[in-house]
Amino acid sequence: GQNIDQPTEMTATEGAIVQINCTYQTSGFNGLFWYQQHAGEAPTFLSYNVLDGLEEKGRFSSFLSRSKGYSYLLLKELQMKDSASYLCAVRDSNYQLIWGAGTKLIIKP
Amino acid sequence: ETGVTQTPRHLVMGMTNKKSLKCEQHLGHNAMYWYKQSAKKPLELMFVYNFKEQTENNSVPSRFSPECPNSSHLFLHLHTLQPEDSALYLCASSHRAGEDTEAFFGQGTRLTVV
Numbered sequence: 001g002q003n004i005d006q007p008t009e010m011t012a013t014e015g016a017i018v019q020i021n022c023t024y025q026t027s028g029f030n031g032l033f034w035y036q037q038h039a040g041e042a043p044t045f046l047s048y049n050v051l052d053g054l055e056e057k058g059r060f061s062s063f064l065s066r067s068k069g070y071s072y073l074l075l076k077e078l079q080m081k082d083s084a085s086y087l088c089a090v091r092d093s094n095y096q097l098i099w100g101a102g103t104k105l106i107i108k109p
Numbered sequence: 110e111t112g113v114t115q116t117p118r119h120l121v122m123g124m125t126n127k128k129s130l131k132c133e134q135h136l137g138h139n140a141m142y143w144y145k146q147s148a149k150k151p152l153e154l155m156f157v158y159n160f161k162e163q164t165e166n167n168s169v170p171s172r173f174s175p176e177c178p179n180s181s182h183l184f185l186h187l188h189t190l191q192p193e194d195s196a197l198y199l200c201a202s203s204h205r206a207g208e209d210t211e212a213f214f215g216q217g218t219r220l221t222v223v
Contacts, residue, residue, distance in 0.1 A: 004151065033211060042199070042214040087152070093131070095207040096165075099151040 002026045002099035007087050011106045012078055020073045020086050022105045028093020032061050034073045034088040037102065043087055046073070075105075083107045112136040114202050115215035122190065123223055130185040130218045132200030136212070139185040140206035143175060146197040146217070158183065159206035190222045 005023045012018040022034070029051040035043040035098040047055055048072060049064035054083055075082055085102040113134045130204050153194065158177040172194075174186040175182040182192035183200055197219050201212040 008149065035214075037200070040216070042216045045211040048211060081170075089152075097152075097154065097212070101149055101151045 002092060002098045004090060004098055006086075006103045008101070009106065010105045011108060012075075014078055014080060014107055014109050016078050017074065017076050018078060018105065019033055019086075020075075022073070022088035022100060024069050024071075024088075024090045024100075026069075026090050026092045026098055030091040030095055031095065032062075032064055032071050033089045033097070034071075035082050035089065037087060038052060038084045039096045046086075050105070060094040069107065071089070078107050080107050080109070112217035113200060113213050114168055115198075115218055117218055118216065119219045121221045121223060122187070124190060124192075126190075127186070129187065130184075130198055130200075131219075132183040132215055134183075134200075134202040134213070134215075136213060137200055138202035139180050140203045141177060141180070142203075143183065143185050143199040143208040144199040144201060144211065146199055147170075152199070155177055157186075157206055166205060187220075190220075192222050195220055197223045203211055 003025045033048050034046040036046050037043040047062035048089045049062050054063045064071045085104045087102045088100040089097045116131045122171040139160045142157050145153045151154045152167045154167050155169045161177050172189050176184040195215045197217045200215040
């Protein structure tokens with residue numbers, strides 16, 4: 001079967017750095033997405049990785065290792081507004097998006 | 110504002126009611142999707158429309174009936190639902206199904222079946 005694993009919940013401190021991991025087992029691979037979802041709001045696109053390595057976008061970076069079936073989202077200089085759920089999704093060989101259950105990130109002052 | 114608008118935002122319905130969820134996108138996309146999001150579970154893809162043609166129906170019960178009159182509008186018709194159907198229903202759109210482009214989501218309809 002196809003599976004995406006990510007931690008259910010994480011807590012971090014304002015101003016710090018946090019890394020949210022995602023591991024996947026899918027039938028084929030055609031890219032990995034990270035989305036942010038604030039409570040009661042739409043998921044919004046954060047990043048897309050299809051090749052191995054690090055993609056940086058301001059305070060957010062996403063890393064991919066296809067051989068390990070592994071990605072992480074790195075958030076730097078955490079702000080209170082970063083409190084949200086972070087969803088990892090992999091596009092499989094049929095171009096279907098397989099979603100993780102999301103990681104709820106709690107930022108404390 | 111993501112360019113995808115869903116109405117209503119909240120809906121409470123009885124098991125014998127019939128209601129419809131509406132989704133509209135102003136992004137010029139050709140693919141539209143319905144997802145179900147339950148607490149602490151992965152997003153479940155329900156239906157996919159590509160250029161107004163339904164291309165995916167992921168074993169969704171017939172009490173959920175989609176309609177896509179054009180590339181900008183998507184409906185989900187609901188009838189005789191069960192309490193376990195209570196969830197957040199998300200609509201999304203993308204340039205074209207099966208491409209490496211991201212999907213844009215609406216804010217969802219929070220459905221409660223009583």
